[in-house]
Amino acid sequence: MATTVLGQDAHVAAGHGEKTGLWSWITTVDHKRIGILYGATAFLFFLLGGLEAEVIRLQLAKPDNKLVTPEFYNQLFTMHGTTMIFLGVMPLSAMFFNYLIPLMIGARDVAFPRLNAFSYWVFLLGGLFLNSSFLFGAAPNAGWFGYANLTSKQFSPGLNVDFWLMGLQILGVASLAAAVNFFVTIINLRAPGMKLMRMPMFVWMSFITQVLLLLAFPVITVALIMLMFDRLFGTHFFVPAGGGDPILWQHLFWIFGHPEVYILILPAFGIISEVLPVFSRKPLFGYAAMVFSGAFIAFLGFGVWSHHMFSTGMGPIADTFFSLATMLIAIPTGVKIFNWIGTIWGGSLQFKTPMLFALGFIAMFIIGGLSGVMHASPPADLQQTDTYFVVAHFHYVLFGGSIFGLTSGAYYWWPKMSGKMLDEKLGKLHFWLMLIGFNLTFFPMHFVGLHGMPRRVYTYPKGLGFELLNQMETVGALILAVSFLVFLVNIYRTMKSGAKAPADPWNGATLEWSIPSPPQEWNFAEQPVVHGRDPLWEAKRERGGPLPEPPLVSGKGIHLPAPSFWPLVAAVGVTLIFVGFMLLPKVGPWGLVIGISTLFFGVYNWLFEPSYTSIPGVKGKSSSH
Amino acid sequence: MSLAARAVRRLSRLAPLFVVLLVLVAAACARDYPQTTLAPKGDLARIEDDIFFTTVKWAVLVFVLVEGALVYAIFRFRGKPGDAEPEQIHGNTMVEIIWTVIPALILAMIAVPTVKAIFKENETPKGPNVLTVEVIGHQWWWEFRYPEYNLTTANELHVPVGRTVSLKMGAYDVIHSFWLPEFAGKRDVFPNRETRLWFTAEEPGEYSGQCAEFCGIQHGRMAFRVEAQEPAAFQTWVDHMKTLAAQPAAAAVAAPSTDSVHTSTAGATVQQPAGDLAAQGQKLFLTKGCVGCHSLVAYNAPQGLLGPNLANVGARTYIAAGTLKNTDENLAHWIRNPQEVKHGVLMPVLGVTEDEAKALVAFLRTHQ
Numbered sequence: 001m002a003t004t005v006l007g008q009d010a011h012v013a014a015g016h017g018e019k020t021g022l023w024s025w026i027t028t029v030d031h032k033r034i035g036i037l038y039g040a041t042a043f044l045f046f047l048l049g050g051l052e053a054e055v056i057r058l059q060l061a062k063p064d065n066k067l068v069t070p071e072f073y074n075q076l077f078t079m080h081g082t083t084m085i086f087l088g089v090m091p092l093s094a095m096f097f098n099y100l101i102p103l104m105i106g107a108r109d110v111a112f113p114r115l116n117a118f119s120y121w122v123f124l125l126g127g128l129f130l131n132s133s134f135l136f137g138a139a140p141n142a143g144w145f146g147y148a149n150l151t152s153k154q155f156s157p158g159l160n161v162d163f164w165l166m167g168l169q170i171l172g173v174a175s176l177a178a179a180v181n182f183f184v185t186i187i188n189l190r191a192p193g194m195k196l197m198r199m200p201m202f203v204w205m206s207f208i209t210q211v212l213l214l215l216a217f218p219v220i221t222v223a224l225i226m227l228m229f230d231r232l233f234g235t236h237f238f239v240p241a242g243g244g245d246p247i248l249w250q251h252l253f254w255i256f257g258h259p260e261v262y263i264l265i266l267p268a269f270g271i272i273s274e275v276l277p278v279f280s281r282k283p284l285f286g287y288a289a290m291v292f293s294g295a296f297i298a299f300l301g302f303g304v305w306s307h308h309m310f311s312t313g314m315g316p317i318a319d320t321f322f323s324l325a326t327m328l329i330a331i332p333t334g335v336k337i338f339n340w341i342g343t344i345w346g347g348s349l350q351f352k353t354p355m356l357f358a359l360g361f362i363a364m365f366i367i368g369g370l371s372g373v374m375h376a377s378p379p380a381d382l383q384q385t386d387t388y389f390v391v392a393h394f395h396y397v398l399f400g401g402s403i404f405g406l407t408s409g410a411y412y413w414w415p416k417m418s419g420k421m422l423d424e425k426l427g428k429l430h431f432w433l434m435l436i437g438f439n440l441t442f443f444p445m446h447f448v449g450l451h452g453m454p455r456r457v458y459t460y461p462k463g464l465g466f467e468l469l470n471q472m473e474t475v476g477a478l479i480l481a482v483s484f485l486v487f488l489v490n491i492y493r494t495m496k497s498g499a500k501a502p503a504d505p506w507n508g509a510t511l512e513w514s515i516p517s518p519p520q521e522w523n524f525a526e527q528p529v530v531h532g533r534d535p536l537w538e539a540k541r542e543r544g545g546p547l548p549e550p551p552l553v554s555g556k557g558i559h560l561p562a563p564s565f566w567p568l569v570a571a572v573g574v575t576l577i578f579v580g581f582m583l584l585p586k587v588g589p590w591g592l593v594i595g596i597s598t599l600f601f602g603v604y605n606w607l608f609e610p611s612y613t614s615i616p617g618v619k620g621k622s623s624s625h
Numbered sequence: 626m627s628l629a630a631r632a633v634r635r636l637s638r639l640a641p642l643f644v645v646l647l648v649l650v651a652a653a654c655a656r657d658y659p660q661t662t663l664a665p666k667g668d669l670a671r672i673e674d675d676i677f678f679t680t681v682k683w684a685v686l687v688f689v690l691v692e693g694a695l696v697y698a699i700f701r702f703r704g705k706p707g708d709a710e711p712e713q714i715h716g717n718t719m720v721e722i723i724w725t726v727i728p729a730l731i732l733a734m735i736a737v738p739t740v741k742a743i744f745k746e747n748e749t750p751k752g753p754n755v756l757t758v759e760v761i762g763h764q765w766w767w768e769f770r771y772p773e774y775n776l777t778t779a780n781e782l783h784v785p786v787g788r789t790v791s792l793k794m795g796a797y798d799v800i801h802s803f804w805l806p807e808f809a810g811k812r813d814v815f816p817n818r819e820t821r822l823w824f825t826a827e828e829p830g831e832y833s834g835q836c837a838e839f840c841g842i843q844h845g846r847m848a849f850r851v852e853a854q855e856p857a858a859f860q861t862w863v864d865h866m867k868t869l870a871a872q873p874a875a876a877a878v879a880a881p882s883t884d885s886v887h888t889s890t891a892g893a894t895v896q897q898p899a900g901d902l903a904a905q906g907q908k909l910f911l912t913k914g915c916v917g918c919h920s921l922v923a924y925n926a927p928q929g930l931l932g933p934n935l936a937n938v939g940a941r942t943y944i945a946a947g948t949l950k951n952t953d954e955n956l957a958h959w960i961r962n963p964q965e966v967k968h969g970v971l972m973p974v975l976g977v978t979e980d981e982a983k984a985l986v987a988f989l990r991t992h993q
Binding site: 069070071073074141142143147148149150155240245246247280281282283284285286287288289311312313315316319320323324327328330331334335337338339341342344345346347348349350351359362363366367370371373374377378379380382383384385386387450451452453454455456457458459460461463464465 | 657658659660661662663670672673674676677680681683684687688691692694695698699702703704705708709710711712713714715716717720721724725728729732735736739740742743744746747764798799800802804806809810811812813815816817818820821833835836837838839840841842843844845846848947968969
């Protein structure tokens with residue numbers, strides 16, 4: 001990224017940081033603003049997914065309950081899973097990638113700022129498209145895993161599966177574009193001196209996540225295209241009546257689906273690897289082991305997909321291979337947990353809210369890991385798979401893990417992003433409510449699963465002994481809802497009247513804490529130079545105390561990518577293409593024609609628009625529209 | 626001293642959590658879980674249970690050690706304001722090697738019995754004493770066939786105690802999963818491939834299972850029961866079922882048109898319905914269209930029907946795959962409005978009046 005000085009007029013350049021209004025957000029290509037957009041959008045979707053979960057819990061609070069219809073229940077659990085994975089956890093991670101990767105590696109922006117905006121808009125439109133299905137009473141209803149041949153036209157004639165199928169393809173475009181962007185950013189835009197083995201652990205884990213995304217998403221894309229052809233054009237990839245094989249879907253889905261699990265958890269690994277050292281006042285224990293164990297987990301993640309399929313009867317050889325490969329993953333995961341404990345061991349622990357969530361992460365993730373080893377054993381899994389035991393397991397990993405980790409990161413970097421400190425008392429209340437609510441919701445699920453309750457059932461009969469455990473879970477889910485209300489109150493109150501955040505409120509170790517909170521549009525007024533792993537701690541040690549508050553600089557002569565709305569136009573085009581596919585049987589090719597034209601129009605203008613702000617008076621032509 | 630006191634104070638604050646845990650343990654100890662995996666009553670389920678508890682033992686050990694270390698570190702290394710910077714340790718190769726190797730050893734302790742059990746579980750039982758049963762999953766009910774006896778039944782499987790049952794399984798429409806926790810665990814069933822499962826029942830009794838793979842709107846209502854019987858009782862049941870047979874030309878597959886009703890023999894059984902009400906019910910069974918999907922014969926039954934075999938429906942514990950107890954009112958309600966009982970089920974609302982439903986119930990009750 002060029003940083004040559006073009007600007008002459010300090011006022012114009014300084015003006016970059018002060019742009020406000022809807023239009024400035026729609027056309028923004030600033031990675032920090034896009035990060036905030038990702039965060040806000042994903043958090044809203046997350047709350048929606050949480051609301052779906054609350055209705056699920058209310059429906060299951062008593063046997064033979066009729067709160068919702070079976071059809072709506074199936075839509076709820078499908079949308080809960082799909083929303084939490086694709087619209088909640090993944091884009092919340094993307095918020096941190098966007099906001100922090102450039103700051104942590106000392107860059108001015110991501111490698112392709114407009115592509116970054118494009119990713120966000122595609123994600124937003126994909127999420128809206130998917131959820132718009134509720135308005136038509138046709139929300140996806142075949143599970144987030146969409147097993148063939150239930151998804152075939154014969155057994156799912158409605159638009160439900162089409163919404164899911166097209167929605168995931170749209171979201172896949174966003175994920176892939178973002179993955180390319182962050183991959184290139186991390187490889188190419190690191191500050192001088194930041195060798196790979198000096199990168200903050202969050203950047204490392206993000207990097208590995210991008211590799212996973214790049215390798216896993218094409219597989220699900222292929223599977224979705226095959227399913228789309230089955231449904232739209234009468235092919236028989238997964239239709240047994242035509243010689244297809246529904247189990248092919250399971251293989252393709254889980255070759256994507258298992259790495260996806262690591263896509264969801266590795267960013268949280270990275271976050272707590274930043275939080276624990278700072279609040280222990282001690283560097284990360286075993287940095288190299290942390291990097292390699294992360295890479296090893298990702299590598300093994302592509303060789304274990306069939307452990308989701310032990311009950312299909314693959315035979316003893318395949319069962320043995322996938323079982324042992326799965327157990328192997330426990331080793332690098334264990335290394336990570338031990339290294340985190342090694343990090344706090346001998347430290348001087350500061351129990352600020354981010355630290356509580358990070359410690360909660362470790363405590364809960366251990367439980368999820370151990371139950372994972374239990375169903376890595378196929379004979380045990382023949383009882384556990386598709387029961388609430390598995391539901392308990394993956395919520396310990398994805399809620400106890402990912403959500404605790406992401407929440408830790410939210411409290412940790414909130415001051416940097418917003419310029420305001422969150423309230424510690426409310427933060428701690430949030431933590432304890434969430435810890436208690438979480439365990440009350442998900443711990444009994446282990447038992448109710450082992451006692452014979454399958455997943456994805458809209459109700460259960462009296463007399464199987466499921467009542468008490470389900471009631472406890474429902475109470476727990478309500479406590480969880482309260483904990484997030486506390487978080488919202490905290491955000492609202494501190495945004496209105498909270499303390500102003502200094503540049504470095506936590507005695508941070510990484511570069512983002514060396515610049516004002518919130519950072520100015522150009523991030524670093526001067527290119528930072530890195531000499532070690534914890535650059536800011538080293539700078540403070542050298543100086544013998546805290547660094548002075550960084551001055552707000554004018555940004556004179558700093559050269560930035562220009563705002564653009566063409567990424568949004570292109571994103572609309574991408575969305576319309578898939579809407580066009582969905583409506584193909586109804587309106588013919590016209591939807592597709594409009595979609596492709598819009599995409600082409602957007603990309604064409606994007607290509608021929610000047611990519612940097614031209615300063616009035618220098619070029620005499622503004623590129624803003 | 627102060628550290629210990631502080632720890633106690635902190636722990637006492639967690640008291641509510643312990644109460645919750647206690648309740649959980651109590652809940653887990655209670656005996657009334659008729660579908661539990663934790664009290665195996667068959668050989669395959671025991672293999673699965675053994676492996677599960679092997680993993681549980683190691684998991685509890687690891688849990689106590691690792692969570693213990695975490696909690697200890699949290700209390701032991703609490704920072705106080707004004708503390709000096711702690712020693713800056715970046716790692717320790719020896720320690721890191723140890724905590725890589727120890728988990729590997731523990732996993733080996735789990736892996737060895739796992740692999741043994743995998744091969745055991747995948748064996749297909751052979752021999753003259755093996756009872757083969759064909760299982761076919763339908764949206765949303767289970768069909769069971771006994772090739773040895775040429776019998777077909779639905780949703781309630783009878784098996785003899787002490788004789789290994791070998792299940793050859795498939796699906797009629799979409800993927801389902803046959804889950805019988807106390808005997809066998811589960812195995813998915815597919816529309817285009819055969820899967821196998823086996824078990825040997827140890828004690829007579831009723832056992833429950835249900836579909837475990839999401840299979841559409843009524844996946845939640847796809848239960849089945851297994852009745853394990855002493856061999857003699859089982860033989861009696863088989864002999865009785867054989868009497869529920871079709872007369873020569875079993876043409877039940879084709880839905881009879883009204884004028885062919887009297888010539889069709891599909892609904893006729895060797896049992897003659899007792900009483901007028903039942904006779905009226907028999908007529909309705911033929912004219913209302915029931916016969917298009919349901920057969921009333923167990924022996925040499927027609928195959929490929931959409932609805933469950935009803936040859937012994939009068940004797941079953943549940944109707945609609947575990948949805949309702951098999952009482953007269955429930956059965957009448959089900960016949961009149963299946964879509965209200967089990968929305969989305971393939972059985973249509975046929976416009977049966979209340980009186981007609983009563984007649985049909987009386988007729989079906991004669992099929993025991």
